[in-house]
Amino acid sequence: MSFKTTATIASFGGKLLKLSHTSKTVGCDMALNLYLPPQASLHKVPVLFYLAGLTCTGDNGAEKGLFQSAAAEKGIAVVFPDTSPRGLNIVGEDDAYDFGSGAGFYINATKEPYAKNYKMESYITEELPSALFTSFPSLDASSISITGHSMGGHGALTLFLKHPGTYKSVSAFAPICNPIACPWGKKAFSGYFGDNIEEWKKHDATELVKDWKAGGGLDVLIDVGTGDNFYKQGQLLPENFVQAAKSVGLEEGLVVRYQTDYDHSYFFISTFAKDHVNHAAKYLFA
Numbered sequence: 001m002s003f004k005t006t007a008t009i010a011s012f013g014g015k016l017l018k019l020s021h022t023s024k025t026v027g028c029d030m031a032l033n034l035y036l037p038p039q040a041s042l043h044k045v046p047v048l049f050y051l052a053g054l055t056c057t058g059d060n061g062a063e064k065g066l067f068q069s070a071a072a073e074k075g076i077a078v079v080f081p082d083t084s085p086r087g088l089n090i091v092g093e094d095d096a097y098d099f100g101s102g103a104g105f106y107i108n109a110t111k112e113p114y115a116k117n118y119k120m121e122s123y124i125t126e127e128l129p130s131a132l133f134t135s136f137p138s139l140d141a142s143s144i145s146i147t148g149h150s151m152g153g154h155g156a157l158t159l160f161l162k163h164p165g166t167y168k169s170v171s172a173f174a175p176i177c178n179p180i181a182c183p184w185g186k187k188a189f190s191g192y193f194g195d196n197i198e199e200w201k202k203h204d205a206t207e208l209v210k211d212w213k214a215g216g217g218l219d220v221l222i223d224v225g226t227g228d229n230f231y232k233q234g235q236l237l238p239e240n241f242v243q244a245a246k247s248v249g250l251e252e253g254l255v256v257r258y259q260t261d262y263d264h265s266y267f268f269i270s271t272f273a274k275d276h277v278n279h280a281a282k283y284l285f286a
């Protein structure tokens, strides 16, 4: 068993496991949460990955997102990974909330000193699922969806678009939709990739959607709060994503809901968590 279980917590008839394991990809121990719904003790269950935002660990979504109720109802496991490697003693790693620790941006960095360890894209798409499917046989490796919040919404959209066929569906809460055009994204991408804007575009949902070639439409659910200060400050730019999708005729299945007064917090996420689990369920059980 490659995972250490540090806590097992009964939740909505299932179990929330607090896990840790040693990751070769990012070169450190990584903690995460795994929710196993009650159905997991009877048969294989599909899996929803929830990617959290800046400053978060795998605990935020598990403890404040309220995904477990809907996941138990539908019979879906939920994985809540960490948002970056930690404790590597890289210079500058812990200097800011929006870069380094807690801000891995779900990409593989190419610029030193981050290139060796900041490989969250490979960790999330390869090493972590592979380790989970080996250690937890009740998880159905053929049925995976992805969602996320803010930086994690950027992660969900970009990993879905970059890895066609890996995820059955995608949704996002207040995602950073166009990182190459917002302050958070510009800071992170220059630190992880350097100054080449062509490299940045490969990790930007608004750029990637223009090249979506996986066939068929694109059915994406996005929620954004109208009272979200980061939305108002231009960090999220969902309109740019919609415009890009429209430019290639992909607007039909794209649902962007502007939720009156909601902010960027887990009060917003927990209010709409059930809708995102149901969106995933439509595809996971198709």
Ligand SMILES: N[C@@H](CCC(=O)N[C@@H](CSC=O)C(=O)NCC(=O)O)C(=O)O
Pocket (backbone or CB within 6 Å): 052, 053, 054, 055, 056, 060, 064, 097, 149, 150, 151, 152, 264, 265, 266
């Ligand atoms: N400390 C920062 C704000 C950090 C913040 O709001 N993080 C969000 C995600 S933002 C985008 O990725 C978050 O989810 N925080 C954790 C929580 O439990 O709310 C600042 O001072 O602006």
